[in-house]
Amino acid sequence: MGKEEEDAWVVMKTARAPSNIAVIKYWGKRDEKLILPINSSISVTLDPEHLSATTTVAASPAFERDRLWLNGKEVSVEGERYRNCLREMRARATDVVIESSGKVITKEVWSTLHIHIASENNFPTAAGLASSAAGFACLVYSLAQLMNVKEKYEGELTAIARLGSGSACRSLYGGFVKWNMGQEADGKDSIATQLAEQSHWEDLVIIIAVVSSRQKETSSTSGMQESVKTSPLLKYRAEEMVPKRIGQMEKAIKSMDFAEFARITCADSNQFHATCLDTSPPIFYLNDSSRRLIGLVERWNRHAGEPQVAYTFDAGPNAVMFAKNKEVAVQLLKRLLYQFPPSAEADLSRYVLGDQSVLKSAGVTSLEDIDSLSAPAEFAGVINLPRIPGEIDYLICTSAGKGASVLDGQIASLLDPATGLLVKNE
Numbered sequence: 001m002g003k004e005e006e007d008a009w010v011v012m013k014t015a016r017a018p019s020n021i022a023v024i025k026y027w028g029k030r031d032e033k034l035i036l037p038i039n040s041s042i043s044v045t046l047d048p049e050h051l052s053a054t055t056t057v058a059a060s061p062a063f064e065r066d067r068l069w070l071n072g073k074e075v076s077v078e079g080e081r082y083r084n085c086l087r088e089m090r091a092r093a094t095d096v097v098i099e100s101s102g103k104v105i106t107k108e109v110w111s112t113l114h115i116h117i118a119s120e121n122n123f124p125t126a127a128g129l130a131s132s133a134a135g136f137a138c139l140v141y142s143l144a145q146l147m148n149v150k151e152k153y154e155g156e157l158t159a160i161a162r163l164g165s166g167s168a169c170r171s172l173y174g175g176f177v178k179w180n181m182g183q184e185a186d187g188k189d190s191i192a193t194q195l196a197e198q199s200h201w202e203d204l205v206i207i208i209a210v211v212s213s214r215q216k217e218t219s220s221t222s223g224m225q226e227s228v229k230t231s232p233l234l235k236y237r238a239e240e241m242v243p244k245r246i247g248q249m250e251k252a253i254k255s256m257d258f259a260e261f262a263r264i265t266c267a268d269s270n271q272f273h274a275t276c277l278d279t280s281p282p283i284f285y286l287n288d289s290s291r292r293l294i295g296l297v298e299r300w301n302r303h304a305g306e307p308q309v310a311y312t313f314d315a316g317p318n319a320v321m322f323a324k325n326k327e328v329a330v331q332l333l334k335r336l337l338y339q340f341p342p343s344a345e346a347d348l349s350r351y352v353l354g355d356q357s358v359l360k361s362a363g364v365t366s367l368e369d370i371d372s373l374s375a376p377a378e379f380a381g382v383i384n385l386p387r388i389p390g391e392i393d394y395l396i397c398t399s400a401g402k403g404a405s406v407l408d409g410q411i412a413s414l415l416d417p418a419t420g421l422l423v424k425n426e
């Protein structure tokens with residue numbers, strides 16, 4: 001075989017990984033390089049149909065360097081986080097047989113091969129919807145498929161995804177996931193484990209209010225660095241509060257105790273944002289719209305006498321709300337549409353995204369239907385509740401979902417199988 005023919009093969013894999021939302025927040029590192037947290041955290045994996053990254057990874061002797069295309073644009077893969085994930089995955093590669101020729105790619109060959117990566121998010125990148133979590137979980141998972149990496153201990157892949165972005169370690173698994181902070185200096189025990197499958201608590205419905213899809217001012221990475229340096233409240237939170245809350249949250253999830261789940265989720269989100277405010281200079285992730293969303297939920301919960309909905313906010317103004325069940329989700333959507341109607345020129349099908357069954361059950365099929373929604377009972381007598389059309393960009397109705405999975409054969413790869421270059425979708 002001539003050199004050119006020998007170099008002609010391309011192997012590739014495509015996978016999808018979900019985003020996740022923390023109900024006990026990770027905020028602060030004890031090791032910046034290894035991304036080791038100062039407290040454990042718990043998250044709910046979001047349905048990949050609505051919030052996920054899809055990634056194709058390819059290897060070929062013809063590739064001259066590692067390359068990455070993110071949402072259709074080539075970006076640098078030289079950043080430390082990408083390099084660390086690639087290095088750890090290459091070190092674990094095992095024999096792979098190329099189907100067409102029967103040739104074996106050995107561990108030694110893997111160490112010489114360059115990788116092409118193309119990834120797309122089905123939701124806005126860097127808007128506080130954990131795109132880095134979905135992205136790095138998907139990168140590690142797809143590389144594991146491509147390079148036939150077998151975990152030596154459970155959670156080994158989550159520890160590698162953690163090197164890309166801390167919260168990414170929780171996105172490999174579905175349902176309810178815990179990231180154990182771990183104790184060891186090398187981070188081997190700082191891994192994610194699944195607490196329960198998504199099917200364990202099927203009643204929960206999730207509605208996300210996207211307040212702004214613009215990029216935020218303070219990234220999570222630098223925000224938490226500043227908080228660790230300057231916030232006394234963060235130290236108290238990590239040492240005293242979170243350990244207790246982790247145990248309580250695990251119990252609430254196990255027993256599907258919504259009242260307890262809601263109480264801890266809201267309290268932990270509020271405490272996380274309090275530590276941001278306690279940082280010097282203070283960091284503001286919530287805005288007026290976020291606060292109005294908190295008001296809507298708090299007022300309703302108080303009026304109902306027990307929690308119907310829980311809210312949580314990551315490092316951005318978007319609200320992630322958990323409704324106790326489908327009926328409550330329908331009531332929540334109606335309330336959201338009442339207080340935050342779309343702008344007059346909006347298209348309803350672009351205002352409520354994701355699972356359309358909640359909108360259908362709410363009986364809302366047009367903007368006129370939204371105009372004629374009546375005020376919820378708990379709004380009576382409350383002043384200063386303007387209905388500002390267009391205050392929220394859009395809503396996503398979703399639920400807890402499954403973890404990372406292979407997509408080969410189900411969708412076209414993002415890289416051309418012959419050249420390993422980006423497939424342009426004009």
Ligand SMILES: Nc1ncnc2c1ncn2[C@@H]1O[C@H](COP(=O)(O)OP(=O)(O)OP(=O)(O)O)[C@@H](O)[C@H]1O
Pocket residue numbers: 053054070119120121124125126127128129130131132133134135136139167219220221314315
């Ligand atoms: N699909 C992807 N594949 C690989 N890397 C990705 C992907 N999506 C996002 N990233 C990386 O994550 C970065 C965005 O991370 P950032 O933490 O700023 O935002 P976020 O994850 O959306 O928000 P947050 O983590 O605060 O919820 C991108 O600049 C890119 O480096």
Ligand SMILES: C[C@@](O)(CCOP(=O)(O)OP(=O)(O)O)CC(=O)O
Pocket residue numbers: 021022024025026027035041130132164165166167168220221222314315
């Ligand atoms: C507020 C959070 O979303 C913070 C997430 O931080 P990242 O995982 O994005 O930070 P790095 O580890 O520096 O990449 C809370 C959480 O997801 O637990």
